[in-house]
Amino acid sequence: MNVRGPLVAVGEVRQVSTRYGERDLAELTVRPDGEAGEPVTVTLWGKWTHTAEHAEVGMELLVTDAERDDYGDREGYTTSSESYVVLEPDFLVDVTDVRSWVQCPRMYYLNKLSGIPLNYPVVKGTVVHEVFGDLLRGVDLEESIDDRVAEAGLELGLLGMEREEVKNEVRRNAAAIEGWLNQGTLATGDDAAGAAAGSASDDATADDNATAARSEWDGGPDESEWRSEYTLISPTFGIKGRADALRRGQPVELKTGKNTNREPRFQDKIQAACYALLLRERGGDADTGTLLYTKNTALDRGEASGDLSPAKEFSVGKGLLEFVVRQRNEIAAAEFDMSVPTGYEADATCEYCFEQDACMVVSGRLDQESKAGQIGTALPEEEREYFEGTYRALEEERRETHAEYRKLWEQTAEERAADDRALIDLEPISEAPIGDGRWRLTARKTTDAVSKLREGDVALASDGDPASGHSELGRIKHLGGEVVVETDEPVELHRLDVYPSELSVSRMHTAVHDFVLKGDPDRKDVLFGRREPEFSARAGDAAPFIDNNEAQNAAVEKAVTAEDFALVHGPPGTGKTYTIARIVRALVERGDRVLLSAFTNRAVDNALEALREQRFTDALRVGTETGVRGDMQDIRLVARGEPNDRAATLNSASVVAATTSSCGSRTMREQTFDVALVDEASQLTEPGTLAAANLADRFVLVGDHEQLPPVVRAENRLRESLFQRLIEAHPDAGVLLDRQYRMSQRIQAFSSREFYDGKLRPATPEVAGQTLADLGVDTDDLPPDLRDSVAFVDPSGAREGNANPIEADRVAEVVDAYVAAGVDPDDIGVIAPFRAQVAEIGRRTDVTVDTVDRFQGSSKEVIVVSFVATGDLSSPIFEDTRRVNVALTRAKKALCLVGDAEALGSEPFYARMLDWARR
Numbered sequence: 058m059n060v061r062g063p064l065v066a067v068g069e070v071r072q073v074s075t076r077y078g079e080r081d082l083a084e085l086t087v088r089p090d091g092e093a094g095e096p097v098t099v100t101l102w103g104k105w106t107h108t109a110e111h112a113e114v115g116m117e118l119l120v121t122d123a124e125r126d127d128y129g130d131r132e133g134y135t136t137s138s139e140s141y142v143v144l145e146p147d148f149l150v151d152v153t154d155v156r157s158w159v160q161c162p163r164m165y166y167l168n169k170l171s172g173i174p175l176n177y178p179v180v181k182g183t184v185v186h187e188v189f190g191d192l193l194r195g196v197d198l199e200e201s202i203d204d205r206v207a208e209a210g211l212e213l214g215l216l217g218m219e220r221e222e223v224k225n226e227v228r229r230n231a232a233a234i235e236g237w238l239n240q241g242t243l244a245t246g247d248d249a250a251g252a253a254a255g256s257a258s259d260d261a262t263a264d265d266n267a268t269a270a271r272s273e274w275d276g277g278p279d280e281s282e283w284r285s286e287y288t289l290i291s292p293t294f295g296i297k298g299r300a301d302a303l304r305r306g307q308p309v310e311l312k313t314g315k316n317t318n319r320e321p322r323f324q325d326k327i328q329a330a331c332y333a334l335l336l337r338e339r340g341g342d343a344d345t346g347t348l349l350y351t352k353n354t355a356l357d358r359g360e361a362s363g364d365l366s367p368a369k370e371f372s373v374g375k376g377l378l379e380f381v382v383r384q385r386n387e388i389a390a391a392e393f394d395m396s397v398p399t400g401y402e403a404d405a406t407c408e409y410c411f412e413q414d415a416c417m418v419v420s421g422r423l424d425q426e427s428k429a430g431q432i433g434t435a436l437p438e439e440e441r442e443y444f445e446g447t448y449r450a451l452e453e454e455r456r457e458t459h460a461e462y463r464k465l466w467e468q469t470a471e472e473r474a475a476d477d478r479a480l481i482d483l484e485p486i487s488e489a490p491i492g493d494g495r496w497r498l499t500a501r502k503t504t505d506a507v508s509k510l511r512e513g514d515v516a517l518a519s520d521g522d523p524a525s526g527h528s529e530l531g532r533i534k535h536l537g538g539e540v541v542v543e544t545d546e547p548v549e550l551h552r553l554d555v556y557p558s559e560l561s562v563s564r565m566h567t568a569v570h571d572f573v574l575k576g577d578p579d580r581k582d583v584l585f586g587r588r589e590p591e592f593s594a595r596a597g598d599a600a601p602f603i604d605n606n607e608a609q610n611a612a613v614e615k616a617v618t619a620e621d622f623a624l625v626h627g628p629p630g631t632g633k634t635y636t637i638a639r640i641v642r643a644l645v646e647r648g649d650r651v652l653l654s655a656f657t658n659r660a661v662d663n664a665l666e667a668l669r670e671q672r673f674t675d676a677l678r679v680g681t682e683t684g685v686r687g688d689m690q691d692i693r694l695v696a697r698g699e700p701n702d703r704a705a706t707l708n709s710a711s712v713v714a715a716t717t718s719s720c721g722s723r724t725m726r727e728q729t730f731d732v733a734l735v736d737e738a739s740q741l742t743e744p745g746t747l748a749a750a751n752l753a754d755r756f757v758l759v760g761d762h763e764q765l766p767p768v769v770r771a772e773n774r775l776r777e778s779l780f781q782r783l784i785e786a787h788p789d790a791g792v793l794l795d796r797q798y799r800m801s802q803r804i805q806a807f808s809s810r811e812f813y814d815g816k817l818r819p820a821t822p823e824v825a826g827q828t829l830a831d832l833g834v835d836t837d838d839l840p841p842d843l844r845d846s847v848a849f850v851d852p853s854g855a856r857e858g859n860a861n862p863i864e865a866d867r868v869a870e871v872v873d874a875y876v877a878a879g880v881d882p883d884d885i886g887v888i889a890p891f892r893a894q895v896a897e898i899g900r901r902t903d904v905t906v907d908t909v910d911r912f913q914g915s916s917k918e919v920i921v922v923s924f925v926a927t928g929d930l931s932s933p934i935f936e937d938t939r940r941v942n943v944a945l946t947r948a949k950k951a952l953c954l955v956g957d958a959e960a961l962g963s964e965p966f967y968a969r970m971l972d973w974a975r976r
C-alpha cells in the first residue's frame with residue numbers, strides 16, 4: 058500500500074543490528090489523511106535514509122508499496138524492497154533538471170537563474186534533435202537537414218555561422234543516427250544487412266542507410282516500434298519531461314557531444330533512467346536506456362581513440378531508479394522553502410566546467426560560498442532582498458502551475474470541462490498526415506461547451522485520459538464546431554486539455570537575474586529608489602508633437618526626454634495607442650532604435666497598425682505565425698532562411714515589435730535598443746516588464762493600473778505591476794491622458810469619478826454628446842427602461858454556481874430589444890464575470906459575449922453587463938472593482954447593467970454604481 062501525508066516528525070538516521078547485519082534506518086511520522094488523520098510512523102531503511110536526511114517537518118512524504126509494521130502498541134509502516142520514497146510528490150521536477158543536478162547542483166541553479174543563452178552548441182543540438190525526429194517520422198535525410206538548418210537560419214545568422222558549414226556538421230552528426238537506426242532495423246530481422254553504426258561515417262554510406270531506413274518506414278512505421286518526442290508526467294515521482302524517442306518502449310536520448318568511453322556518461326544515464334521510471338509508472342517494462350552520441354561518428358578514427366560507436370546501451374535496474382528518485386528528492390527538498398539557491402556544490406571539477414564564469418559571477422553577486430570562486434562585489438542589501446523576495450514569489454507561482462498539472466489527473470474529465478480547462482467528449486473525425494511526418498487531427502464538438510483554449514495555443518490532445526492514456530502536445534489550428542489540432546504523432550482525439558507551462562516562470566527568473574545580477578548599475582539606482590528619474594530639457598519653442606491634445610503631447614515629450622523612464626497613464630479610450638505610435642516616430646526621428654512591446658500579441662499588432670496609420674512603415678514584427686495578426690504577416694520576421702540575411706534583417710530594424718514574453722527568448726535577449734516602449738504595462742508583472750526593459754537603455758511604460766492587473770495565479774508581489782509601483786513612487790515621471798475619445802459623457806461619469814478623481818473628460822463635444830440616434834436608432838423604439846444611455850435592469854434571477862439562467866434570459870431580451878430598435882448586432886457586446894454565465898448567455902444570443910479579460914482593449918456601441926450575483930455579494934462577483942471599470946468603459950453610446958439590485962446595493966461601490974445607473 059501507499060502511505061502519503063505531511064511530515065510531522067523526522068527522526069535521526071541510526072544504525073541497528075538486524076539478522077542481515079548492520080543497517081541504517083530513520084523513523085518519520087506522517088499524517089496519512091492530511092490534518093484529519095492520526096499520525097503514523099514510517100521507517101525508511103537503507104539508502105532511503107538519504108531522503109530522510111533531506112526531509113523536513115511540513116513536507117509531503119509518499120512511500121509506495123509500504124508494508125505494515127506493527128510492533129509494540131504502535132501502528133506503523135516500513136519500506137519494502139519494492140518501495141520508493143518520494144518527497145513533495147506534487148513538486149514536478151524536470152528530467153533535465155535532475156540531469157544537471159547530478160552533474161553539479163550549481164549547474165541546476167545557474168540554468169534556472171540565467172536561462173539558456175544563444176550559443177552554437179545549443180542551436181546545433183536543437184537542429185540535430187529535429188533531424189532525429191524527422192528521421193524517425195520517415196523524412197528524407199537531406200530534405201530534413203535542408204529544412205531544419207533553414208528553420209534555424211536566424212539564430213545561426215546571429216551567431217555568425219554559414220549555412221553550408223552547419224549543414225556539414227549536422228550531416229556528420231546525423232550519420233550516427235542513420236547508422237544506428239539501420240542497426241535497429243537489423244535487429245528486427247530486416248534485410249538492411251551491413252548497415253552497422255560504425256560504417257556510417259561518410260556521407261555516401263549515410264545516404265544508403267537512409268534509403269534502407271526509409272524503406273522500412275514506407276510500409277508504415279510500426280507504432281509500437283518507434284515514437285519520436287514523448288511527453289511524460291509522473292504523478293507518483295513528481296517528475297516530468299520529454300523523451301527524445303522511444304524504441305520498443307525503451308527510452309532513447311540523443312547527445313550531440315562525443316563520448317569515447319564504453320559506458321554512457323553518468324548524468325546522461327540518469328536522464329534516460331528518469332524516462333524509464335516514468336514509462337514504468339505507465340505500465341511499461343523499460344529496463345534498457347540508450348544514449349546516442351552523435352559526434353562519435355564525426356571523429357577521425359586516426360586521431361580519436363576509445364569506443365567510437367555512437368550508441369551506448371545500459372540496463373536500468375531498481376538500484377538506479379531508486380538513485381534517480383533520491384536525487385529528485387534532493388531537488389524537491391532544496392526548493393521546499395523557496396529561498397534563493399545557496400552555494401552548495403557537488404564534488405565537481407570546476408576547471409573543466411563551461412559554466413565556471415557564470416557560476417563565479419552569481420556567487421560573487423549573491424555572496425555565496427563557491428568552490429569555483431567569486432567575481433565582483435556583493436549586491437547591496439536592498440537588491441538582495443528584492444532578488445530573494447522575487448525569487449520566492451516566482452517559485453510560489455511555479456507551485457500554482459504545478460497545481461494546474463495535478464488537475465490533469467486529479468480531476469475527472471467532467472470537472473475539468475466545468476473548470477473550462479478541457480474540451481471533452483469530442484468525436485474523432487480524422488487523423489491525416491500533413492507532411493514532415495506531422496499529423497492533423499480533426500474532431501467534432503458534441504456540446505457547445507466553452508473553455509480557456511484558444512486557436513494558436515499549445516494543448517494536450519488525448520484519447521480521453523491525458524495523464525495515463527495516449528496524449529500528444531499539439532497546436533490548435535481551429536476551434537469551432539470542429540476542432541483541428543496538429544501533432545507529431547496521431548492520437549484519437551477525444552479530449553483537448555489546457556497544458557500548463559512553466560515557460561513564463563522560467564523567463565521571469567531570467568529577467569530578474571539579468572536585471573539584478575547583470576543589469577546596469579545606473580538603472581538599478583533609479584529602480585531601487587536611490588535617485589530620482591531624470592529628464593532632459595526640450596527647446597521651449599520646439600513644435601508640439603500632437604497639437605489637439607495637451608496631455609498626449611506632454612506624454613510624448615516625457616517619453617522623448619526621459620533619461621531613465623517615463624510613464625504614460627492612459628484611462629480607457631484616451632488614445633494610448635495613438636500616443637504610442639507618435640512616441641515611436643519621435644524616437645526614431647531622433648535616431649533611436651526602439652523596442653515596441655506589450656503583454657499581448659493583439660496590443661503589439663494594434664500599436665503597429667497605429668504606426669501604419671501615421672504612415673510609418675519601417676517596423677519588424679517578431680512573433681510566431683499563429684500569434685501575429687494576418688495584416689502584419691508582411692512585416693513579420695521569418696526565422697527560416699539564409700543565416701546572414703535573416704540576422705541582417707533583425708539587426709538593421711530600427712523598430713522591433715514583440716510581446717514581452719518573446720523578449721525573453723534567446724534571440725531577443727541578444728538584441729539591444731535605445732528605448733523599450735511597453736504597452737499594457739499595468740497587466741504585466743514586474744519581472745515580465747523587465748524582460749523588455751532589460752534590452753534597452755531607457756524605457757517608457759504605458760498602462761492603467763485602474764484596469765486589469767497582472768495575470769498571475771499566486772497571491773503575492775507579482776500582482777503589482779512595475780508600472781503601478783513606479784507611478785506611485787514617481788508621479789512626476791508620469792502623464793495622465795485625461796481626454797477620452799470613446800464614451801458619452803453620461804457613460805464615462807462613474808468611471809471618471811470612481812477611478813480617476815473626476816479628471817477624465819470627453820475629448821470633444823461630439824464624443825460627449827453621442828447617442829444611439831447617431832446610429833439611426835430612434836430611442837422611442839426601445840422599451841422605456843432602456844431609453845437612457847445608462848440603464849439598469851433587475852431580472853429577479855437566482856444565482857446557480859457561476860451562472861444565472863434567468864438573468865441570462867433577460868440579457869438576451871435586452872439584446873433583442875436593441876436589435877429590434879435598429880442597432881447592428883455587431884455593435885453590441887455582452888460582458889459577464891464568469892465563463893459559465895458567458896456560455897449561458899451565448900446559448901441565447903448571437904452577439905459577442907465574453908469575460909472582461911477578453912474585452913480589455915476593445916469597445917462596442919452598446920454594452921450589456923451581467924453581474925450574476927444575487928442576494929448578497931459574499932460570493933465572488935467581478936473579483937475586483939478594476940474589472941468593473943473595464944466592463945463599464947467598453948460602451949460608447951449605450952450601457953445596460955443587468956443584475957440583482959439587492960445584492961449590488963449591499964456594497965458601497967456597487968451601490969454608487971446603481972445610483973448612477975438609475976439616475
Ligand SMILES: Nc1ncnc2c1ncn2[C@@H]1O[C@H](COP(=O)(O)OP(=O)(O)OP(=O)(O)O)[C@@H](O)[C@H]1O
Binds near residue numbers: 627628630633913
Ligand atoms: N489626438 C487625437 N486626435 C484625434 N483622435 C484621436 C487622438 N487620440 C486618439 N484618437 C482617436 O481616439 C480613438 C481611441 O484611441 P486609441 O485606440 O489610441 O485608444 P486607447 O487608449 O489605445 O484605447 P484602449 O482604452 O482601448 O486601450 C481612436 O479612434 C483614435 O484615432
